[in-house]
Amino acid sequence: MASSSDYVTLVSNDGFSFVVQRSAACISPVIKRMLDPKGAFMEARDNTCTLQNINGMVLEKVCEYVYYHEKHKDARDVPDMDFPTELCLELLMASDYLNI
Amino acid sequence: MSLPSSPPLLPEQDLPTLPTFAPIASASNAGLRALNRKRQLSDYGSPSSDPPLFSDTTSDGGDASHYEEQPRRKRLVRGPWWNVGKGRGQSLRRSMAKTERLRNGDSGVWMGSDESEASSDCLISSQQRMQELAMQDMADEEMSSDETLPNAEALAARLVHGCVDKGKEVVDLSDRGLIHLSNATLAPLHQLIRPSFVGVTHPPSEDEFSPLTPSIQLFLSRNQLTALPLELFNLTNISVLSLRNNDLQHLSPAIARLNKLKELNIAGNNISYLPWELLELLDRRGKHRQITVRPNPLIEPCDLSGPSPLPKANFTRVMQTEELARCTDTRDTVNNLRCKYVAEQGTLSMRGELELRLKLGRMLRIQYLQEASKAGRELKLCREELIYLASSAVQYFRGDGTPLRRTGSQHAGGEEFAACLDPTATAPSGSGSASTAPSLFELALHSLQTNFNLQDFLPKMSTFPGISSSLASAIRLAAANTHGLGNETCSTCGKHFIIARAEWMEYWFHGWSSQRELTSEAVLPFLRRVCSWGCARPSEAGEFRC
Incomplete structure (x- = not known):
């Protein structure tokens, strides 16, 4: 398998997998380190990250954010992203973990 | 004697029992x-x-x-x-x-x-x-406040009440030995209205139609205040605010809310830097404002004592206006000066660099004014010049507010906010580092702040698994912001943020155009905080405000 493809897979702890662009996913230093082709992690070989402490619903929002960030990187007036209120705290903890 | 020798007992309780008369x-x-x-x-x-x-x-x-x-x-x-x-x-x-x-x-x-x-x-x-x-009613209120507040503040509260009752706009709480001032003491000032014309002996003339909005003059000088009550920054009718001779450590950025402020005195405190918002207040745009900052232990960009390192003959000469008009590119002129100096004298010190930048700023300002007057635009000038000099190295923060380790060696000297030539040299590399988009952490925290009552959540926070200490402090900060002065404003894009992603000190020259040499009295430090790494763009050399 190619050591670095353009897309990577993020897997939640309840088994949902999301395929996202590598450039977008790598805004998180944690994911970037996991997928570093030079690193010897298993994730780098498979291009798949399993995030043990993030569930599917939250990971979906994280993926949404990752593209939102990619889109608004240099924009001046960035509209805020909306989340369902019940996910706020879990998203906060996920973002703290992923450092994004 | 059959009569009672003492007067009949009176009922002491509130119950309306008939007294024995x-x-x-x-x-x-x-x-x-x-x-x-x-x-x-x-x-x-x-x-x-x-x-x-x-x-x-x-x-x-x-x-x-x-x-x-x-x-x-x-x-x-x-x-x-x-x-x-x-x-x-x-x-x-x-x-x-x-x-x-x-x-x-x-x-x-x-x-x-x-x-x-x-x-x-x-x-x-x-x-x-x-x-x-x-x-x-009033007596009861005063009595109840007597019990809860310390003496000095009870007196202050009474003075404030007196001013509100009489409609006095000058609230003098100076020299009262105040150590702490609570919101409740200042809150009655919201109800202060200017006394209307009372005499009704003759029909009202036009002069008598005046607004009832007061212009409060609040004097808190010569106390021992270490912090200001939040309510102070909600009193937008304050026109004169004196905080002279207190023990304040810093001035809140919320000072910019007092947009009717004409006079501000923060002299004689323990303030080492000013909020960026104060620069906007100093930049008056036609409004006459008197802001007294010194004396205060303000930090300096570099050693500014002694004579200027630049030789007088060539460098600090006054440029004639015709000469200025001929300069097509002022920046080139100043660069030439710098090259000339380096060729003649060796390396240029930070002090010399600052003076060159001051010169550049002055020339650009005069050029701008000339152009404006040629174009016939009306300009409201302030007498003092406000010219950007230098920045300290930018300190970057992670999404959760913890500082990023600096790669440069500037931090080692203990001079955390010393001026440097390339402030963004310490910028973190990597994809998305210069983004202006808010972090997911910030977005989620903001959503949490607006949708939930964090004050109720705080005590239960320790029971949640997986909340790190930085996350806990971020949530606490968000909760404090909702109950205090609201979130901070980004000094670059003006967006509100909870977690600052970068901060640095900017040094601006604030003084008279007649001043030839740079002195420490004329340099003011302003702390800038921004919402994202992309917003961490210090002002450019030669920037000025009119």
Whole structure:
């Protein structure tokens, strides 16, 4: 398998997998380190990250954010992203973990 | 002796039990005189010409035998009968109402008679009663505040109340030994209105239509305040604010909310840097503002003592205006000067660099003004120049607010905010580092802040698994912001943020154009905080404000 493809897979702890662009996913230093082709992690070989402490619903929002960030990187007036209120705290903890 | 030797006990509690009045008791024992003066219970129905006075003799402390020996002293009683003997301590109320010591109509026992004098009395006394009630409320408020606040502040609270009552716009709380000032003390100032024209002797003229919005002058000088109450920054009608000679460590960015401020004095505090928002206040745009900052232990970009390193003859010469107009690119001119200096004298010190930048800023400013006057635009100038000099190295923060380790060696010297030539040299590399988009952490925190009551959540936070210490402190900060002054504003894009992603110090020249050399008195440090790494763009050399 190619050591670095353009897309990577993020897997939640309840088994949902999301395929996202590598450039977008790598805004998180944690994911970037996991997928570093030079690193010897298993994730780098498979291009798949399993995030043990993030569930599917939250990971979906994280993926949404990752593209939102990619889109608004240099924009001046960035509209805020909306989340369902019940996910706020879990998203906060996920973002703290992923450092994004 | 069959008579009681002490006056009958008065009811102490609030319950409206009928006090045992001496007059009724005396009616049976004492002589005819008392009988004539006093109505008996059976008399109520019959009309009487007796003035409807309600008397209370119990306070005289005598037994019934006094009635025979000395002329009866009647004490007129104000208020309902169940208050008899209760309100002795309220001397304040008494003194306020002393001038109108009239019978109170609300005795509750006797009805008024037909006498015209008495009926007019009723009118007056009901008015008086209203006043009294108002006074009583006020007295109660003051008494309750006495118990909760320390002495100095209780006095301050009373002064504030006095000013609000009289409509006085000058609130002088200076020299009161205040250590702490609470929101409740300043809150009444919201109700302050300018006293309207009171005389109604002649028809109102045009001058009398003036706004009732006050321009409050608040003096808090010569106290020992270490922090300012949040309420102060909500009093947008403040026009003069003196915080001179206190123990303040820093000035809140919320000072920019006081947009009617004409005079601000923060001299003699322990302030080492100013909020970026104060630069906007200094940049007056036609408004006349007087802001006194020094003396304060403000930090300096570099050592500014001693004479200028630049040789006078060539470098600090005044440029003629024609010469300036000829300069097509001022930046080139200054660069040439720098090259010339390096060729002649060797490396340029930071001080020399700052002076060159000052020169550049001045030239650009004059050019701008010339262009503006040529174009016929109207300009409102301030007399002092405001020219950007230098920045310290930018300190970057991670998404959760923890500082990013600096790669440069600037941090080692202990001079955390020393000026440097390339402030963004320490910028973190990697994809998305210079983004202006808010972090997911910030977005989620903001959503949490707006949708939930964080104050309720805080005590339960420790029970949640997986909340790191940085996350906990971020949530605490968000909760404090909702109850305080709101979130901070990004100094670059103006967006509100909870977690600052970068901060640095900017040094601006604030002084007269006649000043040739840079002195430490003319340089002000401003702390800038921004919402994202992309916003971490320090001002450029030669930037100025008119």
